[in-house]
Amino acid sequence: MTRKRFDDLGCSVACALNEVGDWWSLLVIKQAMLGTRRFVDFQNGLGIAKNILCDRLSRLVDNGVMTRVNVGEHGTRYEYRLTDKGRDLFAVVVALRQWSERWNGNKDAMQLVDRSSGAPLAPVVVQNADGEVLTVKDVLFVDENGQPLERAG
Amino acid sequence: MTRKRFDDLGCSVACALNEVGDWWSLLVIKQAMLGTRRFVDFQNGLGIAKNILCDRLSRLVDNGVMTRVNVGEHGTRYEYRLTDKGRDLFAVVVALRQWSERWNGNKDAMQLVDRSSGAPLAPVVVQNADGEVLTVKDVLFVDENGQPLERAG
DNA sequence: CGAAAAAGGTTGCATTAAAAAACCAAATCA
DNA sequence: TGATTTGGTTTTTTAATGCAACCTTTTTCG
16 A cells, blocks of 8 residues: 555645655654764664665655765765755754654753753744744644635634 | 654754655645635545555644544544644745645646735745844854854855 | 434555665775 | 775665555534
């Protein structure tokens, strides 16, 4: 059974999940944000099977999230690096991290701090144009005609 | 082959992906944020197979992301609602939406606006305690001993 | 009230993806 | 030069996905 495609769902979230929504892709990206670039380092850092890692890396390259750079002296020795598109997932990764720490406790040996001050980061939140924090109840989903979709509750 | 567990990776992101990291879960959550509560509405809204929807909903309930409420008049008729933990994924969902719109164009028929002003939302970003926007290069990953992990580049 | 339809699943089957391990060629190290 | 590392591919086994059919309880509607 072919994996259901999310492209044609008419939904940006679905479209994003199509590119980075499987079990491993976002972990590969997080590992890359941590500084990992080499195939073996991804493998050791994540405990992922090599064939799956191959598949994910090439899919991420195809989608423009990472690039494969030949760094060999006399042949092919590769590095995988985040593109701007990949680095732009930073907010998603940090938001996920923080959510997990808030609700499941800190299972992580690593901490994320501001490089210049050493202080912890602020929680990632949704804000309006004035910088006010918005919850799901403070937003409206409007369709292509500008008509608001009624939300129960 | 048992699906690899991400719990014991010692990583908060992995732990989060364990709960909401598969193809469908986050879409179910997004649909719930849109106001959907009934089984058939999730099914029609997402085009998901019923057995998969059953599995995802009960897993989300098990993980405390949603609750199943009996709303039957004379028996059992269920609604699935987000918990506080589930609603707290708002920033993750919006960040994913915005990322997809930025890099893949707006594939979505729906827009997300501030309810009180009708204006679009601000981009979801990572900030330090002073509200300054941070990129991946502005943060440091420190281990349990407070030692910074060297990042190449 | 009674019949029909809808809600909320469960089951079985065919197809696909994931995990692990073995294997392999090219490149680098000692 | 020889051993080892890197970056894969292939094979096999197991799990997950999608689809359709079926089933029971609850509403709805005449």
